[in-house]
Structures are given as structure tokens and as C-alpha cells.
Amino acid sequence: MKSKLLFLILAVYNFESAQVPGCTDPVSSNYNPAATVNNGSCIYPSATVSPVTSVNLPEAVKETSGLIKWNGKLYTHNDGADTKLYALDSISGAVVQSVTIPGVVNKDWEELAQDNSHLYIGDFGNNGNGNRNNLKIIKVSKESVLAGAATTETINFTYSNQTNFTATGGNNTDFDCEAMIVSADSIYLFTKQWVSKKT
Structure with a gap:
């Protein structure tokens, strides 16, 4: 032994x-x-990057939040009360199509992702008071967007470890989702954990 x-x-x-x-x-x-x-000790020299080209976006997308490339265009939405999805020309930035997403409210749309058949709008921003209990992802048929009349499903979710919904004030929560990735049969959410400084 x-x-x-x-x-x-x-x-x-x-x-x-x-x-x-x-x-x-x-x-x-x-x-x-x-x-x-x-061990995380890598040091890199300073670098400066200058864009090859840039455009001023139209007023319609002044609060652009999520962004994807699909169907030869850039698609975005605003972070605010606007419930439209905007298609932008990928060269000029001009709005070439807008589609209203029916039956939804834009509480705090943060992200836009896609798979082969759907777009996903993340209405899960939570930096205001950190106490939202109506977090959701709006699933939009791509086919319906191309037809100009969006059809949707709603995916409601909660954080299993968020049990206290007392208002915490701005940027003072670990439950502020800002990004997502859709992959195969899963949706991965990324949070800004303001308190624990993690994601």
C-alpha cells in the first residue's frame, strides 16, 4: 500500500x-x-489599425446594436423602443429594407444571431437595474423577413442562479446578457458580470 x-x-x-x-x-x-x-503572461507590442473605409449610418439605425451578414446585406436592429429589423447595403450603409417585428416590445435588444432558417434577436439587456424577469430571445423566420412580413416565436428564459430580483442600480449585476451565438441546436449567452468581473 x-x-x-x-x-x-x-x-x-x-x-x-x-x-x-x-x-x-x-x-x-x-x-x-x-x-x-x-500562464497568461504574454506581452504584445502596441498596434494601430485604421479602417480601409467607413460610412456614416443613417439616422434610422442610430442605436444599432446587433449585427449580422446575411443574404448579401448587413442586418441590424436598434437598442431602444424600435421593433424593426433593418437590412443595410454592405458598401454604402444605406437602409435597403426594414421589417417590423410584430407583437413584440423592444425592452433592451442587445444582439442578433442566425442559423440556416432563423434570425434570433436577444431581448435580454439587463444593465438598468439588474432585475429583469422577462428575458427573451425572439426567433424570426428568415423566409418571412424576405417576404416582408416577419413571423416570430419567443424563447423565454431565466438564469437558474438569479434568485434576487431587487433593483441593484445601473451596471451592478452579474445577469446582464450582451451577446449570443447560435450553433446547431444550442444558443450560448454571454453576460457582462459587473459585480464578479467575469463573463
Whole structure:
């Protein structure tokens, strides 16, 4: 029994000592080719990026929030009371189509995502007081958008670990969803956790 325990301790020690912490990214200025475990110490030189082109967006999308590319156009929505989906020319930025999403309220639309057959509008912004209990994703048929008369379904959700809905004031909650990704049969939500400083 003692020999098995000693063997286990030595095996764990050898495994731990074989790991070399450091920066494993060859693009960084402090790359360590001997490092086997990235310890987050990578340092990168400053960089300046200038856009090749830019356009001023029309007043109709002054509060643009979510953005996707689909059907040769850019699609966006506003973060406010507006319940329209806007198609923009990808070169000029001009609005080439707008479709009202019927039967919904824009409480705090934050994100737009897509799969092969649907668009997903995330009405889940929660930075005002952190106590929303009406979080939802609006699922819109792409076919209906192309026809100019959007049809929708609503996906309501809650955070299983949010039990206190007392108003916390602006930007003072861990339940402020700002982004999402749709992949196969799943929707992944990303929150700005203002209190714990995580996502």
C-alpha cells in the first residue's frame, strides 16, 4: 500500500514538474519556446489599425446594436423602443429594407444571431437595474423577413442562479446578457458580470 501511494505521489510530482509555465504565443514579444503551459503572461507590442473605409449610418439605425451578414446585406436592429429589423447595403450603409417585428416590445435588444432558417434577436439587456424577469430571445423566420412580413416565436428564459430580483442600480449585476451565438441546436449567452468581473 505504501509503495502504491509513493508511486502516485511521484507520478503527480513528475507531471507537475514537467510543466513549464510561460508565454506560449510566438507572436508575443516575450514568447518562451520552452513553455508548455500558457500562464497568461504574454506581452504584445502596441498596434494601430485604421479602417480601409467607413460610412456614416443613417439616422434610422442610430442605436444599432446587433449585427449580422446575411443574404448579401448587413442586418441590424436598434437598442431602444424600435421593433424593426433593418437590412443595410454592405458598401454604402444605406437602409435597403426594414421589417417590423410584430407583437413584440423592444425592452433592451442587445444582439442578433442566425442559423440556416432563423434570425434570433436577444431581448435580454439587463444593465438598468439588474432585475429583469422577462428575458427573451425572439426567433424570426428568415423566409418571412424576405417576404416582408416577419413571423416570430419567443424563447423565454431565466438564469437558474438569479434568485434576487431587487433593483441593484445601473451596471451592478452579474445577469446582464450582451451577446449570443447560435450553433446547431444550442444558443450560448454571454453576460457582462459587473459585480464578479467575469463573463
